[in-house]
Amino acid sequence: xxxxxxxxxxxxxxxxxxxxxxxxxxxxxxxxxxxxxxxxxxxxxxxxxxxxxxxxxxxxxxxxxxxxxxxxxxxxxxxxxxxxxxxxxxxxxxxxxxxxxxxxxxxxxxxxxxxxxxxxxxxxxxxxxxxxxxxxxxxxxxxxxxxxxxxxxxxxxxxxxxxxxxxxxxxxxxxxxxxxxxxxxxxxxxxxxxxxxxxxxxxxxxxxxxxxxxxxxxxxxxxxxxxxxxxxxxxxxxxxxxxxxxxxxxxxxxxxxxxxxxxxxxxxxxxxxxxxxxxxxxxxxxxxxxxxxxxxxxxxxxxxxxxxxxxxxxxx
Numbered sequence: 668x669x670x671x672x673x674x675x676x677x678x679x680x681x682x683x684x685x686x687x688x689x690x691x692x693x694x695x696x697x698x699x700x701x702x703x704x705x706x707x708x709x710x711x712x713x714x715x716x717x718x719x720x721x722x723x724x725x726x727x728x729x730x731x732x733x734x735x736x737x738x739x740x741x742x743x744x745x746x747x748x749x750x751x752x753x754x755x756x757x758x759x760x761x762x763x764x765x766x767x768x769x770x771x772x773x774x775x776x777x778x779x780x781x782x783x784x785x786x787x788x789x790x791x792x793x794x795x796x797x798x799x800x801x802x803x804x805x806x807x808x809x810x811x812x813x814x815x816x817x818x819x820x821x822x823x824x825x826x827x828x829x830x831x832x833x834x835x836x837x838x839x840x841x842x843x844x845x846x847x848x849x850x851x852x853x854x855x856x857x858x859x860x861x862x863x864x865x866x867x868x869x870x871x872x873x874x875x876x877x878x879x880x881x882x883x884x885x886x887x888x889x890x891x892x893x894x895x896x897x898x899x900x901x902x903x904x905x906x907x908x909x910x911x912x913x914x915x916x917x918x919x920x921x922x923x924x925x926x927x928x929x930x931x932x933x934x935x936x937x938x939x940x941x942x943x944x945x946x947x948x949x950x951x952x953x954x955x956x957x958x959x960x961x962x963x964x965x966x967x968x969x970x971x972x973x974x975x976x977x978x979x980x981x982x983x
Contacts, residue, residue, distance in 0.1 A: 821847070
């Protein structure tokens, strides 16, 4: 009751009944798991009584509201920060040189037993000053770089590496050499950085689909799936027209078959018999794409096109 009174005093908008239920369940789990001290512990015996033997309001300290996934629903719950157990030593960040005393989540196994199956673990990362080995389990070294500095590192790496290199974002600790995975970035980066990272990962995944095409419009950089991939497609982001069959800007004035003939043989007006002969008896110059025929001598072939030095081999 005293804790609920403290919450009512803490702000004009008291938590909902669902938030209080989630908060109560989470506090009990943290106490049982050893990450939080009991509210009735001797070290919190600071209640004072007035002349009528009524207890004064409990000094619960700072109350932090965090978003948690509780039984597959997002709920903002209050947490009494005073009762968390802390690590023994203050840690200084190797980058910004700020010193912090952090929450002690214990071992990864014990931590999983605490929050599963009704809660997620991302809320705890928001409270931590440094990454915890209970959450970032693949890095085996001591964490001596604070979360804000790691978050800035991830954001910078994402900007430098871009979409194609987003999965090569590495741990900043010297001699670690490990690339961060999806959950690492989710727990260590800011929400804005993670949203961009998640978007890049999604694009990298869908770009492997046979009906996906990147926009070829200058400066666009968008891409999309074309469910009914026709020969002419239009980018929904910038309106640029492209040929899905040839993966080039749309060849205005030419059908796809005419474009193929022009690309391969320098003309689109060949009849079928001539085209078959050229395909069976000639080879395209690797520079100008004109069809050339080997009629004598060795397999070495030199095209007489203006691009001097176009060399090829008849058997390749």
